[in-house]
Structure formats: C-alpha cells, structure tokens
Amino acid sequence: MTPRIHGGGDHLGVARWDFSSNANGCGPCxxxxxxxxxxxxxxxxxxxxxxxxxxxxxxxxxxxxxxxxxxxxxxxxxxxxxxxxxxxxxxxxxxxxxxxxxxxxxxxxxxxxxxxxxxxxxxxxxxxxxxxxxxxxxxxxxxxxxxxxxxxxxxxxxxxxxxxxxxxxxxxxxxxxxxxxxxxxxxxxxxxxxxxxxxxxxxxxxxxxxxxxxxxxxxxxxxxxxxxxxxxPEVQGWVAASRATLTQWTQALSDMLVGRGWAWAPSEAAHGCAKPPHALDATALRARGIKLRDAASFGLPGWWRLSAQRPEALTALDTALNGLALEVAR
Missing domain, CATH: 3.40.640.10 (Type I PLP-dependent aspartate aminotransferase-like (Major domain))
Known part of the structure; x- marks a missing residue:
C-alpha cells in the first residue's frame, strides 16, 4: 500500500514557517x-x-x-x-x-x-x-x-x-x-x-x-x-491578484536557495522542488520552526518541495539554514 504523505501539520502541530503545504501563501482570502x-x-x-x-x-x-x-x-x-x-x-x-x-x-x-x-x-x-x-x-x-x-x-x-x-x-x-x-x-x-x-x-x-x-x-x-x-467575482479577483505577489515570492525563494548552492527545478506554479548541496537535517530545521516537504515520497530522494511564502518566512528559512551550516562547521 502506498503510504499517504502530505504537507502541512503533523504530530508536532503546525510549523511556525510552513513551506511544506502548497496553500496560497497570500491567504487566507x-x-x-x-x-x-x-x-x-x-x-x-x-x-x-x-x-x-x-x-x-x-x-x-x-x-x-x-x-x-x-x-x-x-x-x-x-x-x-x-x-x-x-x-x-x-x-x-x-x-x-x-x-x-x-x-x-x-x-x-x-x-x-x-x-x-x-x-x-x-x-x-x-x-x-x-x-x-x-x-x-x-x-x-x-x-x-x-x-x-x-x-x-x-x-x-x-x-x-x-x-x-x-x-x-x-x-x-x-x-x-x-x-x-x-x-x-x-x-x-x-x-x-x-x-x-x-x-x-x-x-x-x-x-x-x-x-x-x-x-x-x-x-x-x-x-x-x-x-x-x-x-x-471578488474572490476570483483576489486569487488573480495574489499571483503577482506569489511570482515575486517564488523568485525570491529560488534566488535564495540557488545562492546557497541548491539546485532549483523549473516550475510554472507557486511551488517547486530544490536539492541542497548536502543532506538536510529536517528534524533540526523543524526544531527551528521550519517545515519543508521531503520529495522522496514523490520519487525524488534528496529533493525538497517548497511553496512560496511571505518575506518574513523566507527570512526565517534563511536564518535557520545559516544556523544549521554553523553547527555543521563546528
């Protein structure tokens, strides 16, 4: 039986900065x-x-x-x-x-x-x-x-x-x-x-x-x-308007990860997959309030799915990755 694995909340609750769900980061409407x-x-x-x-x-x-x-x-x-x-x-x-x-x-x-x-x-x-x-x-x-x-x-x-x-x-x-x-x-x-x-x-x-x-x-x-x-119509308009913001956030996400040496797969949506240059400690990242979606269940081991999120969430991810890098360096 294929296991059911999803993004979003888990046994630890909802992550403070959740990149694992593909929900519209501009929401809720x-x-x-x-x-x-x-x-x-x-x-x-x-x-x-x-x-x-x-x-x-x-x-x-x-x-x-x-x-x-x-x-x-x-x-x-x-x-x-x-x-x-x-x-x-x-x-x-x-x-x-x-x-x-x-x-x-x-x-x-x-x-x-x-x-x-x-x-x-x-x-x-x-x-x-x-x-x-x-x-x-x-x-x-x-x-x-x-x-x-x-x-x-x-x-x-x-x-x-x-x-x-x-x-x-x-x-x-x-x-x-x-x-x-x-x-x-x-x-x-x-x-x-x-x-x-x-x-x-x-x-x-x-x-x-x-x-x-x-x-x-x-x-x-x-x-x-x-x-x-x-x-x-007003709701459809809100969704349409959110796409311009999500385009900026997606670009910022990919730029930050690529700048860290991650590979970023081309995407047409407000989510995508990236592969870090070294194995990622998801447990340590989760302890810092960050959750990504492990793409191994999709058949992409070593890759992680991330959705576009607000600038403060991206800053938190960047800071957490810095922290993990410092720990590895020690």
Whole structure:
C-alpha cells in the first residue's frame, strides 16, 4: 500500500514557517474566511446542494448536471477509483512524479500501475503538477485522449496558482476529461475540506452513479460556504491578484536557495522542488520552526518541495539554514 504523505501539520502541530503545504501563501482570502466563519452549522445542508451546484456551474459555464460534489479532492480520488474498479478497470497510470493519493487509491482497490499511458484504463493528470509545478507532457495527453476509451482525470488543484505557461490540454481536450477542483489551496484554507469535479461532456449519467457512491451530505456548512464564496467575482479577483505577489515570492525563494548552492527545478506554479548541496537535517530545521516537504515520497530522494511564502518566512528559512551550516562547521 502506498503510504499517504502530505504537507502541512503533523504530530508536532503546525510549523511556525510552513513551506511544506502548497496553500496560497497570500491567504487566507479574507472574503472567504469571513464566509466560513459566518456559516451556520446548526442545520443540515440541502442534500441536493442545488444552489451550490448552480453557482459552480455558472463559474465554469457548464450545466449543473456536470457538477459532482466531494468531501475533498482526496475523497473524490478514492470515489473515482472505486467507480472505475467496479466498472472493471484494473490498470492505472500517473506521471512519474505525482501526488501519492492517486496510487494509494489504486492500490486500495487493486488496480495495477502501468508504465505507458496508452495501456491505462484510468489515468491521472495534474497541470501544473506536484511536486515539480510543471505542466504535463503533451505527448502523454495526446496518447490518453486518443480514440481508445479510458477515464482521464485532470487534477486542477494548482490551476489557480499557475504563474506562467499554459496547460498542456486545449479547451476541447479539457471537456473530454474529469476536472477535479479543490479551491482550498488557492484560497489558503486547506483546513476546510470540500471539492468538486466537472464531468466530461455527455457524462451526466456517470455523475449520478458517482453520487450514489457518496455518503449523504458529503460537504458540511463550512465547506459549502467556502465553495459558494469561491464562485464570487471578488474572490476570483483576489486569487488573480495574489499571483503577482506569489511570482515575486517564488523568485525570491529560488534566488535564495540557488545562492546557497541548491539546485532549483523549473516550475510554472507557486511551488517547486530544490536539492541542497548536502543532506538536510529536517528534524533540526523543524526544531527551528521550519517545515519543508521531503520529495522522496514523490520519487525524488534528496529533493525538497517548497511553496512560496511571505518575506518574513523566507527570512526565517534563511536564518535557520545559516544556523544549521554553523553547527555543521563546528
């Protein structure tokens, strides 16, 4: 079973300076935070989530019947995998470096990984992806979207945090895949669990099947408030404006690390991977209030994933690395 390893809080709590999570460093979005804080949890949500579906459909310009609600992106990954296993799929593919929950869900349901995308019945894309923040391979996209029937899911968790470049998928291709959206990262509210997927054109019956596999009321009042706020123009404007700031912070992060002799992999998003010139003592760094994401679980041993953070966080990281270097020198 592939272990589930994530950034963010751990058994020690939340790090004072957390570079391990890919949440928007400009967050939380004030408008959405207020909406979540004002949510009324004393009543059940509408079990059909009719108003929420309509709002999300309006945001993306699709029919409400194409909207599939989920408790979180990870829950949706599990449910989509279970659905495909029940339909007879037994082979899956992910990019070489990808979010571990895809493989974990596949292992839980008995799907076997294949090396070539053309052999897969279920395939996962993430554009830009994690951990590297790079776009997907156009060749892989073309292979997956040829005439062979298969289910392709495009994880769009980092689409709102793309700082440069364009998706490998055209608008026509995007309409042929499942699009998985988890706005809590872009909003800097990863503790609020709620997500949704947009079905491919003509796949409305599959949405109904997937809804039958979900528990009742998958999204609580706070998650519903977050997703409703996500559809507002003011919130979309806040996210768009944050990208200019994140571009500066990402550049400052890479400049500082490269100046210390780290290798920095090219990234199109507000996160990326870097490799220090010497082994990094993550425990000692954590004791200084700094947390990075070990990229070994992504298949990149010796590399660390970091997200763009505020200048004071970058100063703290720089100071902590200085401290570790002095200790090694002694």
């Amino acid at each position: 004030p408008l959405v935070l207020r909406a979540v804080q004002e949510a009324d949890p004393s009543h059940y949500p509408d079990p059909s989530y009719a108003a929420l579906r309509s709002a999300l459909a309006g945001l993306h310009g699709v029919e409400p019947a194409r909207v599939l609600l989920a408790a979180s992106a990870s829950e949706c990954i599990q449910r989509l995998t279970a659905w495909r296993w029940r339909a007879g799929d037994r082979r899956f593919w992910t990019p070489t470096y990808a979010y571990g929950d895809y493989a974990h869900a596949a292992a839980a349901w008995g799907l076997v990984r294949v090396k070539e995308p053309g052999l897969a019945q279920l395939a996962w894309l993430c554009d830009p992806g994690s951990p590297l923040g790079q776009g997907e391979s156009p060749d892989a996209v073309r292979t997956l979207l040829n005439q062979t029937p298969r289910t392709v899911v495009l994880d769009r968790a980092y689409t709102p945090l793309r700082l440069k470049g364009d998706s490998a998928l055209s608008a026509e291709q995007t309409d042929r895949v499942w699009q998985l959206w988890s706005p809590n990262k872009a909003l800097g509210l990863t503790g609020v669990r709620a997500a949704y997927a947009l079905a491919p054109l003509g796949a409305q019956p599959d949405v109904q099947t997937l809804e039958s596999l979900a528990a009742s009321w998958p999204i609580g009042a706070h998650g519903e408030a977050m997703l409703r706020a996500w559809t507002q």
